[in-house]
Amino acid sequence: MSRIGRTPITVPAGVDVKLGAGNEITVKGPKGTLQRTLVPQITVELADGIINVTRPNDDKENRSLHGLTRTLVNNMVVGVTDGFSKKLEVNGVGYRATKDGKNLVLNVGYSHQVIISENDDISIEVPAPNAIIISGIDKQKVGQFAADVRKKRPPEPYKGKGIKYEKEIIRRKEGKTGAK
DSSP: OOTTTTSOEEOOTTOEEEEETTTEEEEEETTEEEEEEOOTTSEEEEETTEEEEEOSSOOHHHHHHHHHHHHHHHHHHHHHHTOEEEEEEEESTTOEEEEETTEEEEESSSSSOEEEEOOSSEEEEEEETTEEEEEESOHHHHHHHHHHHHHTSOOOTTTOOEEEETTOOOOOOOOGGGGO
C-alpha cells in the first residue's frame, strides 16, 4: 500500500467536509470553501472526523492515483484552515516591487513597469521593496501565480539578478574573465 495514501486525514474543528455524488468533495473552513471532483476509481470515506482514501486494487494507475488523491484532499483541508503562501525575493540594482491598490508593480530592468493584478483567490503583500508574499487557500493556484510572477524576470546565473523563490539557490557561473 501507498504510505501516503493509507495515512488518514484528521478533520480539524471548524472544518466541514461533504462528499457528493460523482466523487465530488467540498471542504468548508474559516478561510473559505474549496471544491474538487476526484477520480472515480478511488474511494473517499468520511467517518468520525477522519477521512480515509482507499483504492480498489493494485493496478499501476490506481496505485499512482491513491497517494495523489489523498494529498489533494489533505491540501484542501490545510488550505481552508491555515492557507498557503509563497515568498519571492527581488534581487538586482534598481529592482523593486510595490503594491498599488490590487496591483503588483514590478520595476525589474525593463523600460516599462510590469503590472500584475491579484485575483479573488490570491492576495499579494509587499512588506519590503525586495520581498513579495503571495497567499491563498488553493495550493495549486498560489504556486502557479508565484511561478507567473517569477517568470517576468527569472534569476540569471552570472550576477543573480531577477525574481527568485525565498529558499531557491541560484548556481552561479563564472564570467568570461574567470577562465584565465
